[in-house]
Amino acid sequence: MAEKTFTACCGAPGVYAEEAARRMLDGAEVLYFKDFESVARAVSGGHVPYGVLPIENSLAGSVLPVYDLLQRDGFRIVKAVRVRIEHVLLAAEGVRLGDVREIASHPQALAQCGRFLGLHPDVDTVSVASTASAAQRLAFSGRRDAAAIASRRCAEIYGLKVLEEDIQDAVYNVTRFICIAKTLAAGPGANRISLLLTLAHCPGALYGLLRRFAEIGVNLTKIESRPIPGSDFEVRFILDFEAPALSASLRALLADLEHAPEIRRYQLLGIYREE
Numbered sequence: 001m002a003e004k005t006f007t008a009c010c011g012a013p014g015v016y017a018e019e020a021a022r023r024m025l026d027g028a029e030v031l032y033f034k035d036f037e038s039v040a041r042a043v044s045g046g047h048v049p050y051g052v053l054p055i056e057n058s059l060a061g062s063v064l065p066v067y068d069l070l071q072r073d074g075f076r077i078v079k080a081v082r083v084r085i086e087h088v089l090l091a092a093e094g095v096r097l098g099d100v101r102e103i104a105s106h107p108q109a110l111a112q113c114g115r116f117l118g119l120h121p122d123v124d125t126v127s128v129a130s131t132a133s134a135a136q137r138l139a140f141s142g143r144r145d146a147a148a149i150a151s152r153r154c155a156e157i158y159g160l161k162v163l164e165e166d167i168q169d170a171v172y173n174v175t176r177f178i179c180i181a182k183t184l185a186a187g188p189g190a191n192r193i194s195l196l197l198t199l200a201h202c203p204g205a206l207y208g209l210l211r212r213f214a215e216i217g218v219n220l221t222k223i224e225s226r227p228i229p230g231s232d233f234e235v236r237f238i239l240d241f242e243a244p245a246l247s248a249s250l251r252a253l254l255a256d257l258e259h260a261p262e263i264r265r266y267q268l269l270g271i272y273r274e275e
Helices: 016-024 036-044 064-073 107-112 114-118 131-141 152-158 205-215 248-259
Strands: 005-010 028-033 050-057 076-084 088-091 102-105 124-127 146-150 161-164 174-181 192-199 220-227 235-242 263-274
Touching: 005 016, 005 036, 016 028, 016 050, 016 076, 016 174, 028 036, 036 050, 036 064, 036 174, 050 064, 050 107, 064 192, 064 220, 088 131, 088 152, 102 107, 102 131, 107 114, 107 124, 107 146, 131 146, 131 152, 146 152, 152 161, 174 263, 192 205, 192 248, 205 220, 205 235, 205 248, 248 263
Parallel strands: 005 028, 005 050, 076 263, 102 124, 102 146
Antiparallel strands: 050 174, 076 174, 088 146, 088 161, 192 235, 192 263, 220 235
16 A cells, blocks of 8 residues: 655645645645645745645646745745546536526636636626645535535535536646645656746847757747746746756756846746646
């Protein structure tokens, strides 16, 4: 029998992060917390060794509050996995779509189902901590004028009925989940590296950075800018890139970036395997 690996997730049983945790960690024993901040506190306080958080969705883009937590608290990404997202609309048994006046879910899930929600302009939307939390809340409320966007598994867990299936905007809807820990652990088979960088505010700074990657043949899979709170429109850059092998040239690049004068802040988020 596998030893239990206690892991923090946001939401309630049936949340997509639960599937991600079980795929990334052997013997994952999931503990549920109300929001991303609570997951971060559980890891930083040593209550659990790992936390699982969504980082990016193929429809709605980056989950920016998670990047903010990574920068603020210095967590490291130790694993990542892609989970297929298939949203359904859930309601109590006997409720019809025409009865629904409110739909609750996580903000990312609501964004991923914008086309469906647009067909029902008279229905209010409510943001909650997770898709599973929306389903749990609905089941406990007994309301017959409300629905939730969540996974099909939530219907089974909370005794709800599927009103509409596959309501996301595109058939291909995938979320990247990361496993965070307090310390860096570049495990076997690492194939991805993530960085946060702040560059000098001068012409050519970004070009110079990107050229370094091109010169050694590294494929960038993500580059995104994020405003720095309290600054005069300065930004930090989020970079993900492929690293099928930590070659000597890639190790040298990472060392150079850490001490390069044009880089004001360098933060290695993780060297990890993504499945």
